[in-house]
Each structure stands twice: as structure tokens, then as C-alpha cells.
Amino acid sequence: MNWQAVNFDWNHIRAFLVTAEKGTLSAAAKALGSTQPTLSRQVCALEAQLKLTLFERLGQRLIITKSGIELLEHAHEMGKGALNFSLTATGQSQQIEGSVVVSASELTAAFILPQIIAHLRLEEPGITIEVVVTNQASDLKRREADIAIRNFHPKQNDLIAKKLGDEVIWLYATQEYLDKFPEKTSHSELTDIQMIGFDNSNLVIDLLNKQGWQLTKQNFSLITSNQMLQLALAKQGLGVIFLPEDVAAKEPSLVRAFEHLGPIMTLPIWLVCHQELRTSRRVRRVFDFIGQALKANLE
Known part of the structure; x- marks a missing residue:
């Protein structure tokens, strides 16, 4: 694996994933225990890094774009991996x-x-x-x-x-x-x-x-x-x-x-x-x- 190519902030990907699931930044912020401005910055940072638009802004709601949909499955898999990593680490703690x-x-x-x-x-x-x-x-x-x-x-x-x-x-x-x-x-x-x-x-x-x-x-x-x-x-x-x-x-x-x-x-x-x-x-x-x-x- 080319580790130099893996340079994404998991917090940014998680912000994208939960926002896509919840439909609004406010709902996503509540689910993550964060704030709406923080999540907005994280999603924007991910869009800038990817050079892609992940959401269309329609009032308070966010509509995921075609590019976002294509990346969402991969984000889900990363979320599962991060969760399993956390569960295993917690389980091994003595x-x-x-x-x-x-x-x-x-x-x-x-x-x-x-x-x-x-x-x-x-x-x-x-x-x-x-x-x-x-x-x-x-x-x-x-x-x-x-x-x-x-x-x-x-x-x-x-x-x-x-x-x-x-x-x-x-x-x-x-x-x-x-x-x-x-x-x-x-x-x-x-x-x-x-x-x-x-x-x-x-x-x-x-x-x-x-x-x-x-x-x-x-x-x-x-x-x-x-x-x-x-x-x-x-x-x-x-x-x-x-x-x-x-x-x-x-x-x-x-x-x-x-x-x-x-x-x-x-x-x-x-x-x-x-x-x-x-x-x-x-x-x-x-x-x-x-x-x-x-x-x-x-x-």
C-alpha cells in the first residue's frame, strides 16, 4: 500500500458519513456531540481535499451528490472498520x-x-x-x-x-x-x-x-x-x-x-x-x- 496516498482525516470522513445519514448538519452535529459550524468546516475541508462537491445545499437540508453517493459506501466501510477497531481495543483493555x-x-x-x-x-x-x-x-x-x-x-x-x-x-x-x-x-x-x-x-x-x-x-x-x-x-x-x-x-x-x-x-x-x-x-x-x-x- 502507498501510505503517502492515504492522507485523509477520519474526522472529516466521519462528518461526511453522519451528515449523509442524518440529512442536516444540525442533526449530524447532535449525533456526534459536536457543533454545526465544526461539521460544516470538516465537510468543506473534505470537499476541498477531494476537489469534489459532496452535497448540494437546499435550505437547511443537504442533498448528497452523485459523487457523494459513490463515496458513501466506502465511507460506511471505513466507519465499520473504525468502530471494530475501537471495540477490539476496548475489549483488550485490562x-x-x-x-x-x-x-x-x-x-x-x-x-x-x-x-x-x-x-x-x-x-x-x-x-x-x-x-x-x-x-x-x-x-x-x-x-x-x-x-x-x-x-x-x-x-x-x-x-x-x-x-x-x-x-x-x-x-x-x-x-x-x-x-x-x-x-x-x-x-x-x-x-x-x-x-x-x-x-x-x-x-x-x-x-x-x-x-x-x-x-x-x-x-x-x-x-x-x-x-x-x-x-x-x-x-x-x-x-x-x-x-x-x-x-x-x-x-x-x-x-x-x-x-x-x-x-x-x-x-x-x-x-x-x-x-x-x-x-x-x-x-x-x-x-x-x-x-x-x-x-x-x-x-
């Missing part, structure tokens, strides 16, 4: 000090992780813990997190997953709200119940109706994907919410609703990380520590 990023849902992050992290910090003060709080699945292959707590088994073969147990989901509400239904003991009698939902889809309605409920969208007049807001609304006596029993145990203002009808569902708890990171002493330590603590919490 230093315990450093950062580990953990992805968790809002309820897990707020109610379960703080005590676990407190104990971990006592035992491993040299490890910096960053928590990504999201109800979406963080992309471990793109390093959005090193470790993720999930309710499903990953499909990718290069991810390592360990099932820790199952969490049981019940309905919860304030006692004052449940006092409105003193004589109603069956699913079919609870047609005027108000449930605080996640979205406007029929998935939850269909799930519950298969269990014997007779619900419509009128039973879901409050909707938010933010689980902490759901909790706050339920504490105001505005309806019932779905909660794992280990989380609800930490919220004394709510009681289990219609316990005689049984739980709503059971969800598996998986701890997931990339196989390259699993060989890192630091990531392995956090993975094992969180795994043991979560498993004990579910038992």
Missing part, C-alpha cells in the same frame, strides 16, 4: 479504571439502578458510570452504550446476552382512585376504568381484551411515553398504570389494583453487551456486578 456506559429505561434508572450504582462505586471507585436513560433500545454496535438492560433477547449474533429473570407487571393506582370501584370484581365490570397509556396504538388494548377486559380507547384518555410522568399522573389519582412489582414496592403512594385478576404480563430481563467489550476487565466487572444485583432484586 485496566479497571475508566468509563462504562449503561443504558436503562426510565423506571429502572430511577428506582433500581441508584442503589446498585452506589454499591458499585464503593467497590470500584475508579470506574466512571454514565447512564443513558431511554425507553428505546440503545445501539450497542454503534457504541451508544456498553451495557444495556432490556426486556427482549437481542437478534445480533455478536451481542452477548444474559437472562437475569422475569419481572411481573401489575396495575397500580392510589387507594382513593380504586375506592371508586368497590363492588367491581371482574374484567367486564371495569368498563369505566381509566388507564394511563404509552401511545395511541391498540397493542395494549388488544392484549388486555384477550385477558377478558372490555376496553376501548376511551379507557386511555391520558397518554405519554414518559414513564416518570405516568407515575406522577397516577399519584394524582388520574388512573391506573402498568408497573413492575419491584418498582412499585418503592412507591408507597400506590397500591396494587384488582390483585385478584392477576398480573397483566411477565417480561424477561436481559443484560446485554457487545462480545468484544465482554473481554474488557472494566466492562466485565460492571456487567457482572449489575447482573448479580438485578438478579437478586428479581428473586
Whole structure:
């Protein structure tokens, strides 16, 4: 290989790649944790070096040119190579000090992780813990997190997953709200119940109706994907919410609703990380520590 010919700044190529994927400099800057002027300079520098126009500027959006499209596949391959290089390097690191990023849902992050992290910090003060709080699945292959707590088994073969147990989901509400239904003991009698939902889809309605409920969208007049807001609304006596029993145990203002009808569902708890990171002493330590603590919490 003629190494003298390989004289491209990876930051410039990465700026081009992410800008092409996101469509705007502002979105690309947000994804990379950079600024719009910085990315603009990097893309312009790459265009000047290549003597090619990679994007046509149309207002706030950037339309990739034919030349850009031809180079985009190569940029993708370089991105994969850089990511694999980073994963392998991180995986071979045997230093315990450093950062580990953990992805968790809002309820897990707020109610379960703080005590676990407190104990971990006592035992491993040299490890910096960053928590990504999201109800979406963080992309471990793109390093959005090193470790993720999930309710499903990953499909990718290069991810390592360990099932820790199952969490049981019940309905919860304030006692004052449940006092409105003193004589109603069956699913079919609870047609005027108000449930605080996640979205406007029929998935939850269909799930519950298969269990014997007779619900419509009128039973879901409050909707938010933010689980902490759901909790706050339920504490105001505005309806019932779905909660794992280990989380609800930490919220004394709510009681289990219609316990005689049984739980709503059971969800598996998986701890997931990339196989390259699993060989890192630091990531392995956090993975094992969180795994043991979560498993004990579910038992």
C-alpha cells in the first residue's frame, strides 16, 4: 500500500458519513456531540481535499451528490472498520479504571439502578458510570452504550446476552382512585376504568381484551411515553398504570389494583453487551456486578 496516498482525516470522513445519514448538519452535529459550524468546516475541508462537491445545499437540508453517493459506501466501510477497531481495543483493555456506559429505561434508572450504582462505586471507585436513560433500545454496535438492560433477547449474533429473570407487571393506582370501584370484581365490570397509556396504538388494548377486559380507547384518555410522568399522573389519582412489582414496592403512594385478576404480563430481563467489550476487565466487572444485583432484586 502507498501510505503517502492515504492522507485523509477520519474526522472529516466521519462528518461526511453522519451528515449523509442524518440529512442536516444540525442533526449530524447532535449525533456526534459536536457543533454545526465544526461539521460544516470538516465537510468543506473534505470537499476541498477531494476537489469534489459532496452535497448540494437546499435550505437547511443537504442533498448528497452523485459523487457523494459513490463515496458513501466506502465511507460506511471505513466507519465499520473504525468502530471494530475501537471495540477490539476496548475489549483488550485490562485496566479497571475508566468509563462504562449503561443504558436503562426510565423506571429502572430511577428506582433500581441508584442503589446498585452506589454499591458499585464503593467497590470500584475508579470506574466512571454514565447512564443513558431511554425507553428505546440503545445501539450497542454503534457504541451508544456498553451495557444495556432490556426486556427482549437481542437478534445480533455478536451481542452477548444474559437472562437475569422475569419481572411481573401489575396495575397500580392510589387507594382513593380504586375506592371508586368497590363492588367491581371482574374484567367486564371495569368498563369505566381509566388507564394511563404509552401511545395511541391498540397493542395494549388488544392484549388486555384477550385477558377478558372490555376496553376501548376511551379507557386511555391520558397518554405519554414518559414513564416518570405516568407515575406522577397516577399519584394524582388520574388512573391506573402498568408497573413492575419491584418498582412499585418503592412507591408507597400506590397500591396494587384488582390483585385478584392477576398480573397483566411477565417480561424477561436481559443484560446485554457487545462480545468484544465482554473481554474488557472494566466492562466485565460492571456487567457482572449489575447482573448479580438485578438478579437478586428479581428473586
